[in-house]
Amino acid sequence: MEPSGSTPSNHTQNSTGGSCPWEVNDKAKLCRFLCYGSEGDIYTAREEDRASMENAGALLSMLQEGRGTEVVEEIKRFSQDGRAVRLSPSFFALALCSQHSELKTRQAAFKALKEVCRDPAHLFSFIQYKKELKEGMKCGIWGRALRKAVSDWYNEQDALSLAAAVTRCKQREGWSHQDLLRLSHTKPARDAIALISKYVTKGWKEVQAAYADKENSEEVVKVLSYLEVVEKVKHSCDETEVIALMEEHKLEREQLLTDHLKSKQVWRALLKDMPLHSVLRILGKMTANKVLEPGSSETQSVCDRIQSETALKKAKIHPFSILLASENYKRGQGYQGKTKWEPDSSILKAMDAAFYKSFLNVEPSGKRFVVAVDVSTSLSSIVPGTSVSTAVAAAAIAMIFVRTEADTHVLTYSEGAVVPCTVSPDMTLAETTIELVKIPSGSTDCTLPIAWATESGKSVDVFIILTNNPLWSFSASPVEALKKHRQISGANTKLVMCGLTSIGHAVADTEDRGLMSICGFDLGALSVIRSLAQDLI
Missing domain, CATH: 3.40.50.410 (von Willebrand factor, type A domain)
Structure with a gap:
């Protein structure tokens, strides 16, 4: 805590810089933009527009002043410290830096790509922003620097994590992994990455044919067996088999077929390993669909998890998140009004307990x-x-x-x-x-x-x-x-x-x-x- 006698002059030493402590300078505006997508002093809850040039005046000024590497450092800081309330402004800002006229700025932006865009959805968003920013220009976006940065993004991933990521998030914003691997001319750096690349671009049958009789490394064998499970689930109509494979290999909702999600048992299996944030969001739907029934063992285990201090801490659940979820569940009706449910008293009790326990997750x-x-x-x-x-x-x-x-x-x-x-x-x-x-x-x-x-x-x-x-x-x-x-x-x-x-x-x-x-x-x-x-x- 600061001493009560601290003077306003200390204020000049903060991260947003500037000579006058209370002046809204470009650095301060950039930080606001990276935090919530606007340079102004108004934060509007739950309102997320796509980041655009209109909101990025300070960002452009700093680039023109040759402060591009400073901008990239700030983007990295906001995306890594969990300070950004909205992520898309960081991807937009990084895309803008990556095609700035100054070489040093472009290099810094491409170097930061893997740190800022940690999963495929982020990468697709970054590429889409690059495409939109190039609309008014005559040249394409796939120059040597972007091809190398995207190739490195794939090549530097842990193979098994990448296999899970490409099967969970196949495409977003009009881009797919197939597009990115093809346009970046990715040359896989390891056998396991070559296998994933082949799977994404050519499909499972070609992978089977190519790897059936080969002496494969341990890493390749692991990825092969994981992809085999994903394919098996895609073609299985046997509920018991699907559930067994899901539980053994921690498969997620995005890796299942729409038909699978019509089954209550499949949902019950999904709930066991689903991140707690997601569980809180779908409690109403699960009660409405009778996946969670009063007094059932599934309901009991969801309640145990909601109020487990360990689970709340691991998922870093904030008390305000629980309040929002709990009041929404009490309402007994979805926002569109189509889904209705009778709130379960044991779930309400568990959420009430979780609200008070989760205060431990708030950092003073x-x-x-x-x-x-x-x-x-x-x-x-x-x-x-x-x-x-x-x-x-x-x-x-x-x-x-x-x-x-x-x-x-x-x-x-x-x-x-x-x-x-x-x-x-x-x-x-x-x-x-x-x-x-x-x-x-x-x-x-x-x-x-x-x-x-x-x-x-x-x-x-x-x-x-x-x-x-x-x-x-x-x-x-x-x-x-x-x-x-x-x-x-x-x-x-x-x-x-x-x-x-x-x-x-x-x-x-x-x-x-x-x-x-x-x-x-x-x-x-x-x-x-x-x-x-x-x-x-």
């Missing part, structure tokens, strides 16, 4: 927070794109900070008054919600919590203002109130304004890098707040 940032809440108790107020009421969402957000950050104050504010709340780490979600909605809310004056902290002599690193009131009002300018707090407290204070029901309006058009607006709320919003708190965007 060690900063000082004030979470100020202004939500009405109106039950019709729902966070867009979710089944969560704004009051419950605000309570969950407050709990996340109270339980994981040692220095957190929770306030409710309304009608010109600020009331500190008693939200302790041992309170339940229901108790926290009741505590927050005690006070009727009125106008949303987001400067009140800042004034409260300044007058109370509290140094705050991040103010998080939560409201479901679509209209913000200010007794003073939020930027001025923020500057005053920075000056008096000596802290590098930021302000995050979250309109929980908002679908995309800015609160203040400002060139102050410490101010951020969030419209709606999702897991990505928490990631954006964390990155802002740590001076990463």
